[in-house]
Amino acid sequence: MAMAIASAPQQTAVATPPIIDSHDVHLWYGTNEALKGINLTFHEHEITALIGPSGCGKSTYLRTLNRMNDLIPGVTIKGEVTLKGQDIYSSSMDTVALRKEVGMVFQQPNPFPFSIYDNVTYGLRLGGKPSREELDEAVETSLRQAAVWEDVKDKLHDSALALSGGQQQRVCIARVLAVKPDVILLDEPTSALDPISSSQIENMLVNLKKDYTIILVTHNMSQASRISDRTAFFLQGNLIEYDDTKTIFLNPHKKETEDYISGRFG
Ligand SMILES: Nc1ncnc2c1ncn2[C@@H]1O[C@H](COP(=O)(O)OP(=O)(O)OP(=O)(O)O)[C@@H](O)[C@H]1O
DSSP states (O other): OOOOOSSOOOOOOOOOOEEEEEEEEEEEETTEEEEEEEEEEEETTOEEEEEOSTTSSHHHHHHHTTTGGGGSTTEEEEEEEEETTEETTSTTOOHHHHHHHEEEEOSSOOOOSSBHHHHHHHHHHHTSOOOHHHHHHHHHHHHHHTTOHHHHTTOTTSBGGGSOHHHHHHHHHHHHHHTOOSEEEEESTTTTSOHHHHHHHHHHHHHHTTTOEEEEEOSOHHHHHHHOSEEEEEETTEEEEEEEHHHHHHSOSSHHHHHHHTTSOO
């Protein structure tokens, strides 16, 4: 019998339109093949969790979705990733624009050493010369969406570095939201946070999915089962199983998946 986790998994996902498609994605770091032909389709307005033991390629795969691996020397990528039907690896793709459409939040909160206001407006100011009113509006909307407005509204011009870790992470999420992405990638966004901050971020992500598509790497099985609609299980660079979260946690089809989620390895 599979898994023993505290919370009931999400209900069976009802398919929304696909937004990202990856087809036969391989990635090598030098000669080490870290991804061995990944086929995955992500659906709009869903949260998808990527799970699997350390070193199985989850973070590497997440970074292929907005070409963040391009920044790592010695990386070779083959295969196809499309965003709304457009090949993101085509030579005509503007990677700065891509990373606005497919934003990323990292494990460690990484606010810039600026004010909260300047952190949230950073991407907007890179893209042009928005008016003060536009910036003010974006700051309030994004901080509200990231569920941190009430904490910071009276100190927007204080350093973001003076906030708690959980508040910093929510400001980093607001920074991504301010440029209105379609997709948000999160790489273990709560693993450096206390349980209360983690739970605030989980609730926020569930609220955000009505407006965004969310793809989340997590080691936390309860988190995956609490908030995700679909779950993909990776092992040694392969995608072993991808299904709605309820099936993965209650009735996985592959033995490796069952062994992992029931804690037999990893
Ligand atoms: N920058 C890099 N240079 C060389 N090899 C790397 C690099 N990043 C990851 N790897 C290797 O690629 C493989 C997959 O790593 P990756 O970080 O994607 O796994 P992961 O499943 O996200 O692991 P974790 O859960 O520990 O974060 C591992 O063998 C790792 O050592």
